Amino acid sequence: MMPRPSWQQEGQDPDYRFTLANERTFLAWIRTALALLAGGVLLHQFAVGLEPRVVLVIVAVGLGLVSTALSVVAYTRWRANEIAMRHGRPLPYGWALPVLTATSLLTAAVLTVVLIVS
Template sequence: MREPAWRRTGSTPDYRFSLANERTFLAWLRTSLALLAGAVALDQLTPNIAPTLVRGILAVALAGVAAALAGLAYRRWALAEQAMRHGRELPFSRVMLGMTLVVTLAALVFGILVIVRP
């Protein structure tokens, strides 16, 4: 894979900041993998928790969020790296609020399903 053109601009940031940015990227990927594992578990390990359609919708929604988060993780890493290279403020991301809302909603739905399980 070719090095992005933006990596040849600005000045190289302190390696500690680049490594911290990379650790954040990896944390976002771990979160994405956890959401994907939750989607698979919901679909495969809890057949009696809800009707098949409801379970399928929840699993697909979680898997979709996991895929989106993985893609956004790279974008966030790249934007932060570019900001450091040019001495700019790190970019703000609404993704964290969105992820909080999605996980909260999923937990509430799952909790309701556990309580009202037939």
């Protein structure tokens, strides 16, 4: 069994329902990261008939990078929420939602233009 991190020994243990809800949220962020990665792989491997190819490769790589960043954000967000709950503080603001929204909007716009041009 792995030793508990030092931050998990601070404050009071939150109600297990809140801890489990925080974990479910973490897993939802990870599923979103995996979906973005799958979308990037799909574009790179199966959208061979669309042009310009370089744009599709850039979008695919971009989705992979966003997926990587989102995985890191998922963990740091989960940890920050756990620490806040342990100390009875409000949950921290998450900047990831606006960034993820902007990324989705930009990706959809670029792919729409590529589909119209092809």
